[in-house]
Amino acid sequence: MNFQNTKEFAQELDRSDELKKYRNEFSFPQINDKDVIYFTGNSLGLQPKKAKEYVDEVMEDWASLAVEGHFYADKPWWDYHERFCQPLSEIVGGKPTEVGVMNTLTVNLHLLMVSFYRPSMKKYKIICEEKAFPSDQYMFQTQVDFHAKNVGFDPKEAIVEIKRREGENNIRIEDVLEKINEIGEELALVLIGGVNYYTGQVFDIQRITEEGHKVGAYVGWDLAHAAGNIELKLNEWKVDFAAWCSYKYMNSGPGNVSGFFVHEAHHNDKELSRFAGWYGHNKERRFLMEPQFDPVQGANGWQISNLPVLSLAPYLASVEMFAEVGMKKIIKKRNLITSYLEFILHEIDKEIEGAEFEVITPVSQEERGCQLSVYLHGQGKELFHFLMKNGVVTDWREPNVIRLAPVPLYTSFEDIYNFGQILKRGICD
Template identity: 65%
Template sequence: MQFENTLAFARQLDAEDKLRKYRDAFHFPKIEGKDVIYFTGNSLGLQPKIARQYVDEILTDWADLAVEGHFHSDKPWWDYHERLAGPLAKVVGAHIDEVTVMNTLTVNLHFLMTSFYRPTAKRFKIICEEKAFPSDQYMLQSQVRFHGLDPDVAIVEVKKREGEHFWRTEDIVDKIEEVGDALALVLIGGVNYYSGQVFDMEKITKEGRSVGAFVGWDLAHAAGNIELKLHDWDVDFAAWCSYKYMNSGPGNASGIFVHERHLNKKDIPRFEGWWGTKKETRFLMKPEFEPMANADAWQVSNPPVLSLAPYLAALQLFEEVGMEALIEKRIRIVAYLEFILHEIDAEVDTTFEIITPSERGCQLSVLLHGGGKALFDYLMKEGVIIDWREPNVIRLAPAPFYCSYEDMFRFGQILKQGILEIGSV
């Protein structure tokens, strides 16, 4: 399709958009009485309007039933988390028994490392990407130190090539082969938080497992954003947060994936608690842990249902729409945003560049080579909600559930005006 940088063309795309009605399913912040242009679904997704209903159901049951709500509410609390597994499995390309919801993201990565980072004198190294998200860096360093190892020796970072903003798959593969039988684990963010690059998870997983290592993925920026086939790709484990593209609310519960080959085992290292023991005998209070036959075996405590309620509400929207339709719109709306950026670049004297490669999801990262913070402040003041990453990158993530093509056009006009008023960016 030949794009046009006009309001009429943007509205034509919106008229053709099969998902356009879902914009009204979310609450938008307003600035000076107008809906903002919201580009930070990669940080915190908008609130689905039905989320309040799901939370209110639990508050009502708590008021009316108290402890009996665990078993006698319309959605009993003791197995509330099980309702999320089916929709989540479709989002991440898993079997239902390979998925559960518990804790928060970094907590879950720590729990999963207990099972999948088992260093020996020979096999102890971890491969990750250079400058991974700080929480992942802290988690990996602390895990390595916990095992009495030196992070500078045990953690191997794959670097970007000089002058490039992205990783090359062949460099990751070469590093896996170089570390070889000293490699215990590959753990990388499936979509890089800074640049928006999507890694070739299938190929990297295959290469990591071929040298005998476990392979896991932090899918914080991937779940609900890109196509995932965790089971088919033979991934050992993965975890993701739910508050970005999945719209479950700030700091909300995390999902995990554990491949079926690791399920229903008593001898796998794991931190255990009573919600991971067999459901059928859980309330017999037996002294011996009998793991659930599915990913629920990694659960420790009973589910925080007030947190899970908005997550379940959001997943109902994913069930209605399906990842295929979301991805189809995401591809088109990100391409239109990229077109708009290039159009503005051609119309005014700018010094910015898009550093996100073609292997991308919803996010475009724009590198500002001059005094870009002033432009960021201008955009925010004008109702464009974006985020800033030091030293000079703004991230734009037009989530397909609720962003419109008209938003992209309007953003371009505001961006142009900001550049003209501020000068060089």
């Protein structure tokens, strides 16, 4: 498509946008009495208007039914979490029996590592990406330290980071595959972010998973920036496990519950360790209060505690919207609107002497989602503050990167054009 940097062109794209009606399903903050241009759905998604309705429903059931809400609410709390299995399976490319919701992201990754990181003296190394999100780095460090004390390996040798080549912004897939084969039989686990939070790079989940399995390692994925953003086929790709937060692209509210995936190949493996709890026990016999743990068949057998229904309610409102729209349409608009944003950035770059924007996110649509990370060469944090004061909510990362995420469900093409004009003023003023 031949893009144009005009309001009329952006408005024409909006008129032909098959997802345009969903913008009205979200609540926008306002700055200067106008809806903001919101580019931080990769950090916290906007609130679906239906979320409040779903939370209010739970509150009303609690008030009128109290404990009986577990069984007699319109959406009984007893099995509230099971409503997520089908729609989440479609979002991440799994089977309904392979997905569930519980806890928060890092908690779930720790719990899943109980099953999938079982190091020995000969097989104990973990591959991750350089500059992974800090929470993942802390998780790796503490998991390795915990096991090293019991097994006896050197924890300083356990974590292997795949680094970017000198002068490059992104990690090369061939370097990941080469490192997997170099470590070989010493490799216990590959655990990488499906989309790097800093650069927006999408990793080749299928190829990395296949290569990890060839050397006998488990392969898991932190999908915090991937779920609801990129195409996933976790079952087909034979990913062992994954987890994701729900409050970024899936708009469930701050710090809300995490989704998780366990491949069906592991559901009947009695050799896998897991931490057990009441809600992972056989559903049909749960209230018999039996002393011996009998796990639910499937991913929900990894559940531990009963679910926080008030937290699930806004997530359900969003997940139902995803089910209605479908990932195919979301990805189609994502590719178009992200390309338009990139075009606008380059146009402003050409128009203003001294402006230099370097998009460090890969150009290929197969290697990026809806986030563009941009180096603002010659610009400081003052430009970021100018954007914020003028109604553009974006994200600053040191040393001088802004992350822009035009989320397809609620970002318009006119937003992209208007952002360009505000950006131009910020540089020229």
